[in-house]
Amino acid sequence: xxxxxxxxxxxxxxxxxxxxxxxxxxxxxxxxxxxxxxxxxxxxxxxxxxxxxxxxxxxxxxxxxxxxxxxxxxxxxxxxxxxxxxxxxxxxxxxxxxxxxxxxxxxxxxxxxxxxxxxxxxxxxxxxxxxxxxxxxxxxxxxxxxxxxxxxxxxxxxxxxxxxxxxxxxxxx
Amino acid sequence: xxxxxxxxxxxxxxxxxxxxxxxxxxxxxxxxxxxxxxxxxxxxxxxxxxxxxxxxxxxxxxxxxxxxxxxxxxxxxxxxxxxxxxxxxxxxxxxxxxxxxxxxxxxxxxxxxxxxxxxxxxxxxxxxxxxxxxxxxxxxxxxxxxxxxxxxxxxxxxxxxxxxxxxxxxxxx
Amino acid sequence: xxxxxxxxxxxxxxxxxxxxxxxxxxxxxxxxxxxxxxxxxxxxxxxxxxxxxxxxxxxxxxxxxxxxxxxxxxxxxxxxxxxxxxxxxxxxxxxxxxxxxxxxxxxxxxxxxxxxxxxxxxxxxxxxxxxxxxxxxxxxxxxxxxxxxxxxxxxxxxxxxxxxxxxxxxxxx
Numbered sequence: 001x002x003x004x005x006x007x008x009x010x011x012x013x014x015x016x017x018x019x020x021x022x023x024x025x026x027x028x029x030x031x032x033x034x035x036x037x038x039x040x041x042x043x044x045x046x047x048x049x050x051x052x053x054x055x056x057x058x059x060x061x062x063x064x065x066x067x068x069x070x071x072x073x074x075x076x077x078x079x080x081x082x083x084x085x086x087x088x089x090x091x092x093x094x095x096x097x098x099x100x101x102x103x104x105x106x107x108x109x110x111x112x113x114x115x116x117x118x119x120x121x122x123x124x125x126x127x128x129x130x131x132x133x134x135x136x137x138x139x140x141x142x143x144x145x146x147x148x149x150x151x152x153x154x155x156x157x158x159x160x161x162x163x164x165x166x167x168x169x170x171x172x173x
Numbered sequence: 174x175x176x177x178x179x180x181x182x183x184x185x186x187x188x189x190x191x192x193x194x195x196x197x198x199x200x201x202x203x204x205x206x207x208x209x210x211x212x213x214x215x216x217x218x219x220x221x222x223x224x225x226x227x228x229x230x231x232x233x234x235x236x237x238x239x240x241x242x243x244x245x246x247x248x249x250x251x252x253x254x255x256x257x258x259x260x261x262x263x264x265x266x267x268x269x270x271x272x273x274x275x276x277x278x279x280x281x282x283x284x285x286x287x288x289x290x291x292x293x294x295x296x297x298x299x300x301x302x303x304x305x306x307x308x309x310x311x312x313x314x315x316x317x318x319x320x321x322x323x324x325x326x327x328x329x330x331x332x333x334x335x336x337x338x339x340x341x342x343x344x345x346x
Numbered sequence: 347x348x349x350x351x352x353x354x355x356x357x358x359x360x361x362x363x364x365x366x367x368x369x370x371x372x373x374x375x376x377x378x379x380x381x382x383x384x385x386x387x388x389x390x391x392x393x394x395x396x397x398x399x400x401x402x403x404x405x406x407x408x409x410x411x412x413x414x415x416x417x418x419x420x421x422x423x424x425x426x427x428x429x430x431x432x433x434x435x436x437x438x439x440x441x442x443x444x445x446x447x448x449x450x451x452x453x454x455x456x457x458x459x460x461x462x463x464x465x466x467x468x469x470x471x472x473x474x475x476x477x478x479x480x481x482x483x484x485x486x487x488x489x490x491x492x493x494x495x496x497x498x499x500x501x502x503x504x505x506x507x508x509x510x511x512x513x514x515x516x517x518x519x
Contacts, residue, residue, distance in 0.1 A: 009335055011300070011472030012483075013490025043480070124334070126184030127357070128301020128474020129309045134216070136475045144186025148336035159334055161470070161505055162355055163494035164514040168337040182508055184473070297507070299357030301474020302482045307389070310358075317359025321509035332507055341510040 002027050002173045005111060006119040007154035009147060015163030017051060020082055020121050023158075026173055027117060029080040033061045034071050036088040051084070065092045068107060075116035086122035090146055091139065100142050108149055122147055124159070175200050175346045178284060179292040180327035182320060188336035190224060193255055193294050196331075199346055200290060202253035206234045207244050209261040224257075238265045241280060248289035259295035263319055264312065273315050281322055295320055297332070348373050348519045349501035351457060352465040355493060361509035363397060366428055366467050369504075372519055373463060375426035379407045380417050382434040397430070411438045414453060421462035432468035436492055437485065446488050454495055468493055470505070 006023060010016040024031055033055060039045035052061075062071045068089065075081050083089075093103050111118060126144050131137050151157045156170035165172065179196060183189040197204055206228060212218035225234075235244045241262065248254055256262075266276050284291060299317050304310050324330045329343035338345065352369060356362040370377055379401060385391035398407075408417045414435065421427055429435075439449050457464060472490050477483050497503045502516035511518065 007335070011470065011490065012476070013487040013494075014472055015490075015494045043483075124184065124473040125475050126187055126473070127297040127299070129298050129304045129313055130185070131475045137216075140475055141186040144184065144188075144335075148186075148188045151335035151337055157335065157337060159339075161514055162353070162490075162497035162503065164497055164503060166339070166505075166512070166514060168334055168339060180508070297357065299360055300470040300472070302471050302477045302486055303358070310389075314359040317357065317361075317508075321359075321361045324508035324510055330508065330510060332512075339512070341507055341512060 002117055003155035003170055004117055005154045006117070006156040006158070007147075007150045007169075008119060008121045008158050008160060009124055009151070009168075010160035011124050014160050016121050016123075016160045017084055018054070019158070019160045019163070019165055020084065020119050021055060023173070024080055024082050024119050027080045029117065030078055031059045032075065032079050032081040032116075033059045034068065034081050034083045035061060035063045036065055036068070036083070036085060036092065038063075038065050038088075038092070065089070066096065066098075069110040072110040072114045072118075075114055077115055079116040080119070081114070081116055082119045082121070084121045086120055086146060086150060087125070087143060090143055094135075094139055094142065104146055104149065108153060111150075111153060120150055120154070122150060175290055176328035176343060177290055178327045179290070179329040179331070180320075180323045180342075181292060181294045181331050181333060182297055182324070182341075183333035184297050187333050189294050189296075189333045190257055191227070192331070192333045192336070192338060193257065193292050194228060196346070197253055197255050197292050200253045202290065203251055204232045205248065205252050205254040205289075206232045207241065207254050207256045208234055208236045209238055209241070209256070209258060209265065211238050211261075211265070238262070239269065239271075242283040245283040245287045245291075248287055250288055252289040253292070254287070254289055255292045255294070257294045259293055259319060259323060260298070260316060263316055267308075267312055267315065277319055277322065281326060284323075284326060293323055293327070295323060348463055349516055350463055351500045352463070352502040352504070353493075353496045353500035353515075354465060354467045354504050354506060355470055355497070355514075356506035357470050360506050362467050362469075362506045363430055364400070365504070365506045365509070365511060366430065366465050367401060369519070370426055370428050370465050373426045375463065376424055377405045378421065378425050378427040378462075379405045380414065380427050380429045381407055381409045382411055382414070382429070382431060382438065384409075384411050384434075384438070411435070412442065412444075415456040418456040418460045418464075421460055423461055425462040427460070427462055427464050429464060429466045432466055432492060432496060433471070433489060436489055440481075440485055440488065450492055450495065454499060457496075457499060466496055466500070468496060
């Protein structure tokens with residue numbers, strides 16, 4: 001049984017997206033890539049290019065930095081969606097000064113009512129030293145709270161460490 | 174068999190305290206909260222308020238930022254104590270300029286001779302990039318060494334990731 | 347069966363080196379320590395002294411901050427080598443302005459053709475908040491990519507958390 005909601009957590013450059021793409025491929029469904037990252041600078045643009053080239057042409061890409069509900073409600077059975085990633089989505093809302101609790105509640109409602117399986121990628125950002133500045137601390141706490149809720153909603157939760165999956169909840173399909 | 178010493182490790186906002194409170198509740202014993210955090214600023218005061226409201230009225234709270242031995246030696250069978258957390262305790266001693274090796278040895282002796290089960294919460298702070306400043310590096314190394322000793326003393330060691338427990342040692346009661 | 351390549355990952359002061367030394371001792375083979383760290387300042391020199399004193403006199407130590415291939419190709423069956431650590435090696439090459447992709451490919455070729463079992467220690471640095479400066483972000487990404495390749499090449503991959511091993515791949519000997 002393929003999980004309705006999969007949650008893939010990991011550090012920077014830990015192989016989260018590659019693992020998530022492989023997890024999506026195992027479903028055999030039509031692949032939709034829901035991209036939340038924006039090419040605001042050259043460093044970010046280069047990362048997006050690497051991801052795009054690796055995925056290949058058999059993906060439908062939807063770009064949605066802030067409001068994911070329209071894309072999620074438009075999915076149909078027979079499709080599968082890779083949401084990459086919850087961290088950019090959160091960062092975009094924080095930088096826009098939005099009400100994070102309200103946005104998180106709306107995102108979770110959209111995730112739970114989605115007609116297609118979802119694979120959601122997110123970053124672990126809370127196991128370094130306490131950041132000096134208050135915005136970084138607020139982001140870290142908000143990311144921790146969001147990860148808890150996404151893991152709670154998920155049927156499968158995996159932490160990717162050095163490219164290797166560590167199952168926290170459920171079982172790999 | 175309920176573990177005599179449980180060690181609950183995790184990142185910031187990863188759900189450590191909620192998990193530890195649930196672990197304490199499973200014992201059925203009288204709950205004592207040994208609080209090491211101090212409300213030095215508004216951000217910290219707000220966090221303490223959230224924790225206090227969530228725990229509810231059936232806890233006896235003891236505040237001890239530095240010397241935990243009197244509280245630990247005062248516990249009786251029939252009680253269970255949640256020490257939240259070892260990270261604030263360590264930070265308080267570092268900021269006070271105390272001898273960390275001596276304080277750690279005294280804490281471990283008090284933990285090992287305690288008459289009631291203990292659940293000890295601590296932070297993982299060592300898996301980010303190397304901090305720029307020497308005090309942060311010293312704190313990070315001291316926290317790592319303390320976590321190793323607490324995990325060694327524990328019958329149960331759990332890492333909490335996105336609210337989900339990953340058992341490192343022993344078995345959940 | 348003792349693993350040909352073991353990969354030991356963990357945070358700062360998490361007990362990686364102690365665990366790796368115990369893993370090496372279980373082999374019963376002649377112990378070679380391949381040291382990549384350099385005593386560039388007093389803090390680093392003190393760390394090296396602690397490691398050296400702990401290991402004891404039954405190790406042959408080879409210092410190689412940059413090019414590990416000569417040391418690795420010089421190993422013989424009957425020996426076992428502890429490479430401590432991949433993080434200093436990477437940092438040395440980054441600071442020297444070398445081509446990291448080329449150096450990584452050469453290191454992996456040398457590891458794969460080594461005649462003796464290897465235990466490779468490396469740091470997890472990617473699960474804190476995004477670093478402010480570009481060099482730290484580049485290091486973090488390069489370390490993540492290197493860890494993925496080392497874990498892929500390894501027969502045994504272990505994450506050390508608070509001194510306790512969490513097996514990611516293979517089985518402990």
